[in-house]
Every structure is written in structure tokens, then in C-alpha cells.
Amino acid sequence: MCGPALAVAVSRAGGLGFLGPNIKTQNTAADLAEALSLVESLRASSSAISPTTSYLPIGVGFQLWSDDLETAVSAIEKFKPCAVWLFAPAGGQKDLDTWSRRVRAASPGTQIWIQIGTLAEAKGLLSGVEKPDAVVVQGAEAGGHGRAKDGLGLIALLPEVADALAGSQIPLFAAGGIADGRGAAAALCLGASGVVMGTRFLAATEARISRGYQQEVVRASDGAVSTTRTLLYNHMRGTFGWPEEYSPRTIINQSFIEHQAGRPFEELKGLHDEALKAGDAGWGPEGRLATYAGAAIGLIHEVKDAGSVIRDVREQVLERFGVGEKEKL
Amino acid sequence: MCGPALAVAVSRAGGLGFLGPNIKTQNTAADLAEALSLVESLRASSSAISPTTSYLPIGVGFQLWSDDLETAVSAIEKFKPCAVWLFAPAGGQKDLDTWSRRVRAASPGTQIWIQIGTLAEAKGLLSGVEKPDAVVVQGAEAGGHGRAKDGLGLIALLPEVADALAGSQIPLFAAGGIADGRGAAAALCLGASGVVMGTRFLAATEARISRGYQQEVVRASDGAVSTTRTLLYNHMRGTFGWPEEYSPRTIINQSFIEHQAGRPFEELKGLHDEALKAGDAGWGPEGRLATYAGAAIGLIHEVKDAGSVIRDVREQVLERFGVGEKEKL
Numbered sequence: 273m274c275g276p277a278l279a280v281a282v283s284r285a286g287g288l289g290f291l292g293p294n295i296k297t298q299n300t301a302a303d304l305a306e307a308l309s310l311v312e313s314l315r316a317s318s319s320a321i322s323p324t325t326s327y328l329p330i331g332v333g334f335q336l337w338s339d340d341l342e343t344a345v346s347a348i349e350k351f352k353p354c355a356v357w358l359f360a361p362a363g364g365q366k367d368l369d370t371w372s373r374r375v376r377a378a379s380p381g382t383q384i385w386i387q388i389g390t391l392a393e394a395k396g397l398l399s400g401v402e403k404p405d406a407v408v409v410q411g412a413e414a415g416g417h418g419r420a421k422d423g424l425g426l427i428a429l430l431p432e433v434a435d436a437l438a439g440s441q442i443p444l445f446a447a448g449g450i451a452d453g454r455g456a457a458a459a460l461c462l463g464a465s466g467v468v469m470g471t472r473f474l475a476a477t478e479a480r481i482s483r484g485y486q487q488e489v490v491r492a493s494d495g496a497v498s499t500t501r502t503l504l505y506n507h508m509r510g511t512f513g514w515p516e517e518y519s520p521r522t523i524i525n526q527s528f529i530e531h532q533a534g535r536p537f538e539e540l541k542g543l544h545d546e547a548l549k550a551g552d553a554g555w556g557p558e559g560r561l562a563t564y565a566g567a568a569i570g571l572i573h574e575v576k577d578a579g580s581v582i583r584d585v586r587e588q589v590l591e592r593f594g595v596g597e598k599e600k601l
Numbered sequence: 602m603c604g605p606a607l608a609v610a611v612s613r614a615g616g617l618g619f620l621g622p623n624i625k626t627q628n629t630a631a632d633l634a635e636a637l638s639l640v641e642s643l644r645a646s647s648s649a650i651s652p653t654t655s656y657l658p659i660g661v662g663f664q665l666w667s668d669d670l671e672t673a674v675s676a677i678e679k680f681k682p683c684a685v686w687l688f689a690p691a692g693g694q695k696d697l698d699t700w701s702r703r704v705r706a707a708s709p710g711t712q713i714w715i716q717i718g719t720l721a722e723a724k725g726l727l728s729g730v731e732k733p734d735a736v737v738v739q740g741a742e743a744g745g746h747g748r749a750k751d752g753l754g755l756i757a758l759l760p761e762v763a764d765a766l767a768g769s770q771i772p773l774f775a776a777g778g779i780a781d782g783r784g785a786a787a788a789l790c791l792g793a794s795g796v797v798m799g800t801r802f803l804a805a806t807e808a809r810i811s812r813g814y815q816q817e818v819v820r821a822s823d824g825a826v827s828t829t830r831t832l833l834y835n836h837m838r839g840t841f842g843w844p845e846e847y848s849p850r851t852i853i854n855q856s857f858i859e860h861q862a863g864r865p866f867e868e869l870k871g872l873h874d875e876a877l878k879a880g881d882a883g884w885g886p887e888g889r890l891a892t893y894a895g896a897a898i899g900l901i902h903e904v905k906d907a908g909s910v911i912r913d914v915r916e917q918v919l920e921r922f923g924v925g926e927k928e929k930l
Contacts, residue, residue, distance in 0.1 A: 391823045391899070412825075413757045424825035425754025427787055428742045428778035428897040432822070435900070449757035458756055458787035461921050493761070494720045496741075496753035568757040570720070571764075592790050594923055 275480040276310040278473060278578055279330040285579035286586070290331040290357050293339060304343065308332070308351040327381055331355035336371060337362040337515050344371075345378045355383035357408065360417065362515045365396040372402035387447070389419040394433045398440060406443050408468055409433050413449025413495070413521075415471045415566030420501060420519035425449070426462060434463030451571040453588020460589070469581070471566040477577040484552030486575060488563050491556070492523050495567030499523050504531050505562035508544040523563040525556065604809040605639040607802060607907055608659040614908035615915070619660040619686050622668065633672065637661070637680040656710055660684035665700060666691035666844050673700075674707045684712035686737065689746065691844045694725040701731035716776070718748040723762045727769060735772050737797055738762050742778025742824070742850075744800045744895030749830060749848035754778070755791060763792030780900040782917020789918070798910070800895040806906040813881030815904060817892050820885070821852050824896030828852050833860050834891035837873040852892040854885065 279289030291307055311330050332353045334344055337360050348356060356375055361367030372384050383405035388394050389412075397404060410418050411426030423429075430446055437444065446459035447468035456467045473479055474489045492498050501519045504527060506512070522528070527540050540560075547554035547561050554561040576584075608618030620636055640659050661682045663673055666689050677685060685704055690696030701713050712734035717723050718741075726736060738759050741752030752758075759775055766773065775788035776797035785796045802808055803818045821827050830848045833856060835841070851857070856869050869889075876883035876890050883890040905913075 390825060392826075411754060411756065413754050422825050424896055425740060425742050425756060425778060427740065427755045427784055428824055428895070428900070431781065431783045432897075432899040449754060452760065454760045454791050455756055457790035461786035461790055462783050495757055496719060496751050497721075566757070567753055568761075570761040571757070
């Protein structure tokens with residue numbers, strides 16, 4: 273969902289934008305190359321991102337269970353994104369090792385970020401062959417794919433992971449349930465060096481999603497009851513094969529409600545496919561389309577540009593830590 | 602579990618200790634009066650708690666679905682605890698209203714704290730007849746009884762509740778998953794005026810629990826996989842009748858593992874009752890007894906006195922907010 277325009281806008285505002293794995297809709301080398309070429313051209317037209325290094329000022333996310341390693345390595349070697357984000361290996365730490373080695377060899381200056389959602393995965397990283405440059409700790413509140421059954425909220429997960437990785441000196445980034453400066457400041461207190469936001473950017477001007485989807489993110493509140501983790505929408509969309517450890521958090525709509533009531537999948541799938549043709553009306557409480565989003569949707573009340581999102585969060589964080597901290601930053 | 606000694610120790614260290622609802626084992630007026638008398642005598646012997654007001658320097662927790670209102674009101678009128686904590690009404694806001702009115706009438710200076718775990722309950726408070734003096738916002742990570750199905754982690758729940766109650770000016774206290782200064786500081790960032798800790802005090806010297814239980818709290822880690830919410834232990838202990846919105850988080854042991862594997866309840870109950878006789882050996886991974894605890898157990902590594910717990914948390918919080926904040930406090 274995060275395409276070149278959004279990723280570049282985030283980096284331009286002082287963040288680090290990542291192209292989402294979904295950018296590669298057909299998962300072909302051509303898709304990824306096209307997206308990265310677009311980043312290159314956007315970068316060239318941006319006065320705020322200085323082209324003084326040979327690395328692209330954005331990162332690229334990979335879903336290891338589905339992404340092709342050779343395709344990824346070729347693109348990384350050619351375009352040199354400043355970071356890659358590795359997530360959801362089918363083969364656990366072994367696959368993370370393979371990818372990390374290949375990325376390092378292809379582009380030694382590209383940072384390797386690895387996303388985890390459990391203490392066990394964090395401990396696994398300590399045995400990895402390549403030390404990652406950053407670890408993204410994803411709490412159970414996160415939208416989209418995360419741990420299906422063994423997730424935990426950031427307030428308890430993050431400090432325990434921080435303790436486990438304390439000796440490694442790897443910086444941690446907190447993800448999941450953070451949509452404003454309050455969550456960001458909290459994550460820093462819990463032991464993160466920075467934060468990651470996904471759902472908040474679904475309501476960014478630059479997000480490459482349907483207006484119906486975006487409006488639903490703005491409308492919805494009370495993530496505890498209005499979102500759930502389910503594979504239903506993946507399956508209606510024809511997405512199969514995620515490792516069983518993962519399932520996506522989505523805003524609940526008619527498809528899920530009727531699924532819970534026992535309506536057969538084939539009927540739901542048919543209605544889903546019709547709703548796809550309806551466009552924006554396919555989202556919302558009466559809609560039927562996948563609306564992946566995190567549990568902090570109740571904190572998102574408006575669409576704004578990515579730069580404003582980042583500036584607002586940064587200001588709120590600085591306010592919370594007082595002037596003394598501000599001078600240090 | 603929190604008896605007079607622990608409650609007084611917490612208040613002596615600058616916190617506010619609450620007698621747990623479980624203090625009233627038979628739920629009789631005699632039990633509660635005995636506990637409160639003990640608080641009075643402890644207070645008299647404490648140099649640190651000034652007896653300058655007529656209110657007892659501790660609070661008392663009530664489980665509304667099971668506690669007797671008349672018994673509670675008599676004790677409150679007689680002993681004047683500085684606060685009461687109302688939780689788990691069978692009849693929702695209506696019951697909170699009834700209790701609040703009666704407590705106010707019996708002891709106008711006693712603060713009314715109300716514990717919630719959902720946005721809907723927070724909004725319900727706005728229609729209450731008595732405005733509470735504090736709202737405890739309990740996240741899904743909490744140990745013991747909390748929301749069974751519609752809970753949410755504090756990082757997303759607390760700011761949304763804070764927004765909903767912003768106009769009311771009621772201070773919020775964060776509960777659930779907080780066991781050290783990192784979680785406490787995070788909660789303040791999220792919008793809390795203070796924090797509540799339960800599980801951390803299970804590992805306090807003054808806690809009135811078995812050593813086997815306490816050692817298990819110290820031993821256990823990785824709350825995402827080593828704890829769960831289940832009614833099994835309630836039922837083995839003969840506790841029935843909690844409103845269906847609630848279930849307790851507990852550390853997993855043999856009882857739950859075999860329950861999941863399909864072993865009949867009557868067998869589990871028999872083994873549980875035998876384990877009760879075994880004392881401390883009844884807890885631990887091979888044990889069978891209820892070990893209610895929160896998901897932040899992995900942050901608790903030692904038994905220490907309640908005063909040290911509070912001082913350590915306070916120092917950690919002040920460190921995080923820098924010297925500027927420290928001067929303000």
C-alpha cells in the first residue's frame with residue numbers, strides 16, 4: 273500500500289519511508305524495478321532529499337515467505353535502497369540469515385531491518401549470522417499481518433524484548449497501535465529508539481489506496497471491538513500461503529459478521545467480488561472488502577499529508593519530553 | 602491478595618495501597634472490618650503516614666457483582682478509607698451509579714475510583730450520576746480478571762479513552778502490563794496521571810500469597826505464551842458467577858495444558874484439589890494451582906519490599922522525563 277510517492281514524502285519529512293511488499297503486485301522484477309525507478313525520479317525532483325549518497329533515501333519491505341530472493345537481490349544491488357525490511361520468513365531465523373547474507377553481499381551499505389513480534393524471535397536474532405541494523409518490534413495492536421496467536425501489546429512486549437537484546441546494542445523500533453505523539457513517546461519510554469507507523473499513513477494524502485478504504489480508516493473507532501484478526505479477507509482476495517504464525521488485523525464489516533454467523537465462504541466470496549466492482553462503496557460497515565488496519569484507528573480523525581503526520585508526531589513527542597530533551601535532540 | 606500489610610506499605614512509600622476484593626474471603630462484614638482494623642493499627646504504628654486526617658490512608662477494592670453493598674457501605678462509613686475502587690458490576694453503569702451514590706452518602710471524602718477496560722465503559726461513565734474521582738483504565742495485558750474478549754493493549758486503549766473523557770477532567774490511572782518505570786513512564790505519555798500495578802506487588806515481601814505462587818511470578822517470562830485468559834482455574838477453585846464480560850489472566854501450568862488436550866474437568870479438579878494440599882509445590886510449570894498474573898511477568902525478576910518497588914519505579918520515571926520534569930514534580 274505504501275508506494276513511491278508516500279515513501280518519498282515520509283523520507284522528505286525526516287522519516288524513512290518504506291515501499292510496502294504489496295507494491296510488487298505481481299511479485300516480478302519489473303514491478304519492483306518500476307517502483308524504485310519512480311523513487312529515483314521523485315528523489316531527483318526533490319530539493320529536500322539531497323542526492324549526496326549513492327543510496328536511495330527509502331527502504332523496501334520484503335515478505336520472505338512469498339518474495340523471490342533473486343528478484344529482491346538484483347533490485348537491491350541495482351537501486352541500493354538505504355534499508356530493507358525483512359518480515360515473515362516461512363523458515364524462521366534460517367531464512368532471515370539467508371536473506372541477510374545476500375543483502376549484505378549485494379549492497380553492504382543497505383541497512384537490514386528485521387521485524388519480529390515475539391520474545392522467541394528476538395532471542396533467535398542473537399544467533400543470526402548477520403547482526404541486523406535495526407529490529408522492528410511489532411505489538412499485537414498492529415494492523416495488517418502480525419502474530420496470529422502469540423502476539424502481545426507493546427507495553428509489555430517491548431521492554432522484555434529490549435532486555436533480551438540489550439547486549440546486542442541493536443536499536444529497536446516500535447510498531448503497532450501507534451498513531452500519534454502519545455504512542456510514539458510511550459514507545460520511546462518502553463525502550464524504542466524510534467517508532468513505525470502504518471495505519472496512520474493509510475490516511476495520508478499520498479497513500480495509494482481507494483478513497484473508500486481511507487475514509488473507513490478515518491471513520492472507525494474503538495479498535496478493540498471494531499477490528500479483529502482473521503484470514504477471511506485474505507482468502508476472499510485469493511491470498512493463501514502465509515505461514516500459520518501470522519494473520520492480519522482488519523476493520524470488521526459485513527463479510528466478517530456473516531462469516532461469524534455461518535454464511536458459506538463461496539457466498540461471501542461472491543459478494544466480495546461484486547463489492548470489488550462497486551469501488552469505494554465496498555468499504556465501510558456495510559461493505560465487504562478487506563480493510564486492514566491497526567487497533568489505534570480511533571486515534572485517526574483526518575486525512576493529511578505524510579509530512580504533516582510526521583511533524584505533528586515529532587512535536588508532540590518533544591512536548592512530552594520537555595525542553596531539556598528537545599535541546600538534546 | 603493485597604492484605605493490610607501490603608496496602609499500608611504501599612501508602613507508606615508514597616503510593617496508595619488498596620485492599621484487594623479477595624481480602625474478604627467469606628465476603629462478610631467481619632472479614633472487611635478485621636482487615637480495616639488491622640490497617641488502623643498499622644497506621645498508628647507508622648511514623649511515615651501522618652494521622653492528620655480522619656480518612657484511612659488506604660483504599661478498598663470491591664467487585665460489584667459479588668460484594669454486598671450494605672456490608673461495604675457500613676465498613677466505609679465506619680473506617681473511612683480514603684478511596685474505594687469499584688470494578689465488575691453485573692449491571693453495568695446502573696450498578697456503578699448505585700454504589701457511587703451510597704459511598705458518597707456514607708463517606709463524602711472517600712474518593713471513588715472506577716475501573717474500566719473498554720471505550721464503551723468510559724463513555725458510559727459520562728452518563729453516570731456521580732462523577733468518579735479517578736478512572737482506572739485496564740489494558741488487555743493485565744493479570745487477574747479483565748475483559749474476556751473486548752480488551753485492548755494500553756498503547757491503543759489509553760489515548761482513545763483519554764480523548765473520550767477529556768472534557769470530564771477525571772484523572773486516569775493506567776493498569777495492565779506495567780511492572781517497572783518504563784511502563785509507568787509510557788502510561789504517563791499515553792495520557793495517564795498515574796499508574797496501577799498489581800502483578801509487580803505479587804512479588805513484594807509483604808504480599809499475602811504462598812511462596813510457591815510468588816516464586817512462579819518471579820520465574821515466568823514471555824507473557825504472550827506463558828499466560829492466558831481462562832475460566833478454568835476459577836471453576837477448579839469453585840468460583841462461579843463472574844459476569845461473562847470478564848475472565849482472568851493466569852500463568853499456564855499443567856491444569857490448563859491438560860484442559861486444552863481434552864482431559865475432563867472432574868479429573869483436573871481432583872488433581873487441583875490434591876495440589877492444594879501440596880502447598881508451594883502446587884505452583885510452577887508442573888503445578889496445577891491458579892497463578893493469576895499479568896503479561897508483564899517477564900519484567901519481574903526478584904522479590905523486594907513494596908517501598909523499594911515504588912521508589913525504583915519513581916526514579917526510573919523521573920530519569921526518563923529528565924531534570925526539567927523532575928523539578929516540576
